[in-house]
Amino acid sequence: MFFVIPFGSQTQYSFKKVFGVSVSQMELFEHVAKPLVDDLIHGKNGLLFTYGVTGSGKTFTMTGSPGQGGLLPRSLDMIFNSIGPYQAKRYVFKTDEKNGMEIQTEVDALLERQRRDNNFSVPKTPSTRLKADPEIADMIKPEEASKLDGVDDDSSYSIFVSYVEIYNNYIYDLLEETQEDAIKPKWNGGGTPVRQNTELIPPQSKILREDQNHIMYVAGCLEVEVKSAEEAFQVFWRGQKKRKVANTRLNRESSRSHSVFIIKLAQAPLDADGDNVLQDKNQISVSQLCLVDLAGSERTGRTGAEGTRIREAGNINQSLLNLRTCIEILRENQMCGTNKMVPYRDSKITHLFKNYFDGEGKVRMVVCVNPKTDDYEETLLVMRFAEMTQEVEVARPVDRPICGFTPGRRHRNQAFKDELSRRLEERGGPIDPGINTEESWDLPSLPSCELTDPHDDITLPRLIEALKNRQRVKISFGILFFLLELDTGLISKDNFIQEQNGKLLEKDRIIQGNKAEIERLEKKSKMQEHKIDILQKTTKIFEDDKRSLQHELGTREQRLQRELSEKRRMEQRLHGVISDTQFKWEKECERRVNALQLEMQNKLWVKDEKLKQLKAIVTESKTPEDRLPPKRSASPSPVPTTTPVRPLHRRSRSAGGEKWVDHKPSSSMDLGTVLQPVIPNAIQVSAPSEKALSKCDRYVLTHQEVASDGEIQTKLIKGEVIKTRGGGQAVQFTDIETLKQERKRKSSEGMSASGDGALTDVETRCSVAVEMRAGSNMGPGYEHHAVTKRRKP
Structure with a gap:
């Protein structure tokens, strides 16, 4: 394929099949989806993507329009055209809500149908709606109907469909009845709609889980059993109306979510007689076909998106980017021999289809291209990614035989029923004489038929009577032969019934043993329940005592904490008082010691001065003047100066x-x-x-x-x-x-x-001098x- 860029150069891409603008939906289905439908009927899984930029025609390719049905309605039509005569009755197959299937007997299925018919009534479509939902007959022309040959007629089939969307990386069930559907206006016969409720509750998102076979599935998703293509398409259209779409600059009805329509086919073999479905869960084969309409990648600058639209576009681009990343890592692991972990869990769309990429089914992708020049950059990325995906190889699953019965059981059973009905209708009538010969019958011998006299009235009546007897014997032998054949069939049936009765008796004995075991276990269970009740009561008493003791312990701990805190505060207060008192006494002692030292120094200095004066008096000459008492001076003796303090x-x-x-x-x-x-x-x-x-x-x-x-x-x-x-x-x-x-x-x-004259005494003068010396330069x-x-x- 050649892709012309705006500057005139060419870029070449290689694909398995390229369809032009004039290709029909029928031709596209024959090349793309029909092999996947064939695999679905033969017990294999399939996945089909539509991928491209916004406005490239992905939804039209998947859904189509009246007269031009897309891949989805054509797939449904082909499936039901192929398995229609071999479908099981409704509710014979039943989902176990864990991505598996169970088989019910005809009686249980009948009771299930009656119960559902009594509890649920299908609401009639209001006659006042403006536009009716399209029918599958409008989508597909009768001459374009497809049918698969070679369907296993010894199996019974049932179809289940589900429809989900992945919006903002959350999974929502489009078939789930929400309160938003319940409050839609309903007409009461007039022109005014009546609402039942005004409270809106948004739908709840679903989660992904893994079943016992390590297959990913949407937990809690509604799976609807359908019996015709029309019913399946109506279920799809009911969910399609709930899908998130919005008006952007690039597309008037742009898909804002990835939609996934899942067709699940359950098949199980018939029993040895070809009458009923074999009651063995291990013989059930479940295959599914996923039709995915991906939302288109887009640039917010071109769409003019704001608010919610920007967040939607970001989530869409992120999920598509994660899809590309997973494909690229798979390709790198296969080509380079590496073992890198594929980030399936980064996005819901890749996590849901993890098993397909790991080899659990066939994967196909339809790349839709818009030749507009404005979409060149986005289209270039799409083409590169689509070309790269062709190099990824996915392992094909191995076919598993369904059962070991001989084929043709359904036809043989039907032929036996037809022959038995025909013979019963003909019972008592003439039997074809060519079936038996006279040699195998004991017929009466014929009398002599020789006529010697033309007036003989005995020979001919006797011959006629003998012939009538032979005719009656033939009729009797024919009836006996038919009765013998019928008795043989009945004997074989009786033998089979006796065999089945023996098996039933054996099953009854097993059931009785199981019932006795169940009764014993129930008695043991009741005893254990009684013990559990006693233990629970004892535990409750102990728990009450524990709570009371814990409460008392907590109260005492709080009281102890308060006492400890009070004690610490008291200790701190006492320590503060002791330290303050100790400091005060230390200061007081220091003051007193200093005062005593100063006093003793003053006394010592006074004594020294007195001794000096006495020595001077003794050593000086004894003159008359000296004998006189000393005169008092008006001014005090000079006080010795002290060194200034710096x-x-x-x-x-x-x-x-x-x-x-x-x-x-x-x-x-x-x-x-x-x-x-x-x-x-x-x-x-x-x-x-x-x-x-x-x-x-x-x-x-x-x-x-x-x-x-x-x-x-x-x-x-x-x-x-x-x-x-x-x-x-x-x-x-x-x-x-x-x-x-x-x-x-x-x-x-x-x-x-006193004044200056008071400082005449030597002792007083000396003490004053010492005091002034101690307090100099200090105020x-x-x-x-x-x-x-x-x-x-």
């Missing part, structure tokens, strides 16, 4: 040879005390920075706060600078050092309230104490 800086105890970052906020106050924290070889900053931290090993933060006594205390918070993995710096705090200033008013005792009546505390953070 501010001392206190070096931090942690300061060593490391380089520090000294972080002093701009809000720090200068207290003007003697002891000041100073750290040599430090970088002083008012705010920390990465540049300063990268140059130093240690970090100190000066923090000031008001203590409980109203004084300002300084805290030195120290840490180590470490490098982080990202190339930055971080600080790990290791120590806190506290500097606190205390001020106390000295006692004014011993100070004379009147105050002492400065620097208290240092260290603690680990």
Whole structure:
């Protein structure tokens, strides 16, 4: 196939079959879908995709229009034309809701039909609807009807259909009756529709599960048994009206979801007599044909989609992309010998058909192409993907024989019935004389028929009577022969019935044994249930006791926790009081010791001065003037001067040879005390920075706060600078050092309230001098104490 691009060059793609624009739906069905229908009837699975961009004709190819039926209605018509005479009665085959089939007897099927007919009534189509649903007779012309030859007439068939859609990667059942269908307007005979309910509940999404044969299926999906192509097509059309479509710039009715119509064929062999379906679940063969109408890939810029349409287009493109990814990985595994995991679970459409790609059936794809120039880029991707899928090889399943009975059972049974009916109708009538000969019968001999006298009236009547007797004997022998044949057939039937009765008796014995076993198990079950009830009551009592004990334990634990917390608070309070009291007493003791030391120093100094004066008096010459008592001077003796106190800086105890970052906020106050924290070889900053931290090993933060006594205390918070993995710096705090200033008013005792003339006594003058020396440069009546505390953070 050649695909012409807008610039004039050509791109060539190879496909198994290329159909032009003038191809008919019948010709397309003959090449594409008919082999899949043939495989379906012969017990094989099939999958058919329609793939392409938006507006390329995928839905028309699958569904068609009146007079031009698509692949789906033609497939249904061919299936029922082929297996129509061999279909089982309704409800003989029954789904087990686990992707399997069960077989019911004729009696159970009859009861099932009666029960469903009583419980459900098919609603009649309202006569006021504007447009009737299309019939399959309108879609397919009579001369285009197809039929498959070579159908196994010794099997019984039944068709089940289901219809789902994958919308926004969620699976919804299009055949499920929702409340939205129940509240549709219904006419009451007039012109006004009547609503039954106004509450709308959206349909629930379905989930995918795997059956015992590892086949994926939609759990909870409604499967409808159909007996004709018309009924199947009406079921399809009922679901088609629920499918999500929307109006876009590229397509007036654009499909917004992937639709999957599943045709499931169940077949089972007839019994040895060819009358009924063989009651053996293991002999059931289930095959299915999936017809998938994929939503088209599209670009949101071209469609002008907004809101919900954008999300729909994104989910559609993502699911198609995952389909391409799975096909590409399958191709790579087959061509390169790799064993990469195929991401089937990334999308519902690939997860549902995982078994087909793994070899559980035949897969075919119809690629629809729109020759418009605007669709060139999307069409190019479609063509590349479709060409690549041809290189993926899928293993074919092996045919499984259904049963070991001889073929032709249905025809032989029908011929026997016809012959028996004919003979019963002819019973008592003349039998064809050619069937039997006289040699096999014991007929009476004929009398002599020689006539010697023309007036002989005895010979001819006697011969006539003999002939009549022979005729009666022939008739009797014919009837006996027929009765013998009939008796032979009846005897064979009786033998078969006796054999079946023997089997039934054996089955009855087995059933009786099973019933006895069931009764024993029921008694045991009741006993166990009684024990379980007792254990449950005991367990309930124990659980109640456990709950009460747990409640009591919880209450006690809460009380204990409260008591413990109260104890901890009391301990903390007592520790605080003890520490405060200890600190106060330490200060008081220190003050008293300092006062005593100062007092003793003053007394010692006074004694020293007195001894010096006494020594001077003794050693000086004894003049008359000296003997006189000493004169009092109006001015006090000079007080010895003391060395002025200069501010001392206190070096931090942690300061060593490391380089520090000294972080002093701009809000720090200068207290003007003697002891000041100073750290040599430090970088002083008012705010920390990465540049300063990268140059130093240690970090100190000066923090000031008001203590409980109203004084300002300084805290030195120290840490180590470490490098982080990202190339930055971080600080790990290791120590806190506290500097606190205390001020106390000295006692004014011993100070004379008199004027300058009162300081004439040597002892008084000396004591005053010592006091002034201790308090110099510190303000009147105050002492400065620097208290240092260290603690680990």
